[in-house]
Amino acid sequence: MPACRPEDVHRRFAEAMNAGDLKALTELYPERGRLNARKGSAALRDLLALKPHITVETRSVVRTGEVALLGSRWRLDGTTPEGRAVELSGTGTELVRRQADGSWRYVVEPQATQDLLH
DSSP, rough: OOSSSTTHHHHHHHHHHHTOOOHHHHTTTTTTSSSGGGHHHHHHHHHHTOOOEEEOOOEEEETTTTTEEEEEEEEEEEEEEOOOOOEEEEEEEEEEEEOTTEEEEEOOOOOOOOOOOO
């Protein structure tokens, strides 16, 4: 199901991450976006390897026309392939844009996530 409102992007991200669904995660980014490059997809695969459970709380939505700036607080619990528990949390600011079909998607790839894991 597409994100019909800007804040739905957070909910869809958490659902896809918790389900381990890389395809659903990548659908939250524009097809022509940089996520389809190796680095963005690798960041999501690295996260999914943790068998994560993530919660994302939308703290703010500032919408102007076809773009919105989302503020979030998130927490991720997972396990490394070696069996070590991982607990990550933080705040985020995400830019989303309404697509021609009316759905909302991220504009920027998850590079910050890649940085957290390495």
